Amino acid sequence: MEALKQELKGKIIEVLNLEDITVADINDDDALFGDGLGLDSIDALELIVMLDKDYGIKLTDPKDGKNIFKSIETMAAYIAANRTK
Amino acid sequence: MTLENQNYITAICSIRNNEIILDGKLVFKTETLDFSDFSKKAYQHLGISYPKFFKMDNLSKLAFLGAEMLLQNEQESDMALVFANRSSSLDTDVKYQKSIADTANYFPSPAVFVYTLPNICIGEISIRHQLKSENSFFIFDAFNPQLMANYADVLINTGKATKVLCGWTEIFNEEYNAFLYLVAAEGTLTHNKHSLETAYNE
Numbered sequence: 001m002e003a004l005k006q007e008l009k010g011k012i013i014e015v016l017n018l019e020d021i022t023v024a025d026i027n028d029d030d031a032l033f034g035d036g037l038g039l040d041s042i043d044a045l046e047l048i049v050m051l052d053k054d055y056g057i058k059l060t061d062p063k064d065g066k067n068i069f070k071s072i073e074t075m076a077a078y079i080a081a082n083r084t085k
Numbered sequence: 086m087t088l089e090n091q092n093y094i095t096a097i098c099s100i101r102n103n104e105i106i107l108d109g110k111l112v113f114k115t116e117t118l119d120f121s122d123f124s125k126k127a128y129q130h131l132g133i134s135y136p137k138f139f140k141m142d143n144l145s146k147l148a149f150l151g152a153e154m155l156l157q158n159e160q161e162s163d164m165a166l167v168f169a170n171r172s173s174s175l176d177t178d179v180k181y182q183k184s185i186a187d188t189a190n191y192f193p194s195p196a197v198f199v200y201t202l203p204n205i206c207i208g209e210i211s212i213r214h215q216l217k218s219e220n221s222f223f224i225f226d227a228f229n230p231q232l233m234a235n236y237a238d239v240l241i242n243t244g245k246a247t248k249v250l251c252g253w254t255e256i257f258n259e260e261y262n263a264f265l266y267l268v269a270a271e272g273t274l275t276h277n278k279h280s281l282e283t284a285y286n287e
Contacts, residue, residue, distance in 0.1 A: 019139035045195035
């Protein structure tokens with residue numbers, strides 16, 4: 001699980017072009033949206049694509065994203081339980 | 086105020102050939118040939134702190150940097166935006182098309198897709214500078230000083246805006262050329278087709 005969390009932090013920085021942020025800057029329980037990393041709605045869509053592309057997870061209801069994308073912790077737990085690749 | 090009122094160009098910025106020039110003075114120059122690298126170095130050199138810059142496409146980065154130069158000390162909120170270029174958003178359109186060309190590996194990027202319209206760069210400038218004003222984006226074969234001059238004059242002389250930020254922001258396949266200028270009712274450099282042509286070609 002720890003390796004997955006580190007992998008996710010790297011992917012998020014790369015996919016979302018978070019130029020001024022490093023893996024070390026992101027804590028596992030930091031909020032990804034709002035006051036945390038400050039991601040926006042387009043970033044949320046990009047994360048949905050990333051789940052599909054990299055982990056074979058298709059989110060059929062975008063509302064699920066609200067809980068899944070709360071933090072690195074919640075994302076990693078969801079991916080570990082549902083990944084198909 | 087009448088439709089014939091004379092307006093003035095109060096500031097000019099050009100971005101081309103790895104250089105940013107503001108009112109005739111070199112502000113930034115680098116030897117890089119890659120626009121992504123150039124724009125990043127310019128962002129850092131100018132001391133801008135706006136993380137969303139790195140999410141923008143090249144057209145928006147180009148327009149954004151020009152606007153930063155002209156609006157850094159500008160307080161006017163009643164400012165219209167009139168922009169134009171030759172290639173529309175083709176630079177990003179091509180990248181997006183490549184991302185969806187392979188049906189076996191079909192993962193269209195929402196973050197790229199949102200920039201497949203040229204006027205998004207106007208939106209980025211408006212968000213950055215809190216502008217809720219008139220705006221237009223035209224597609225021409227080449228910089229069209231007559232139409233640009235007429236349009237800005239009409240906006241100011243009919244009271245639609247106090248100032249107008251105008252820009253030719255062309256970019257496609259790493260070839261880029263931006264020419265942005267500010268028009269207002271007061272100033273010293275006369276705003277007309279001839280002065281725009283001269284400034285554009287300097």
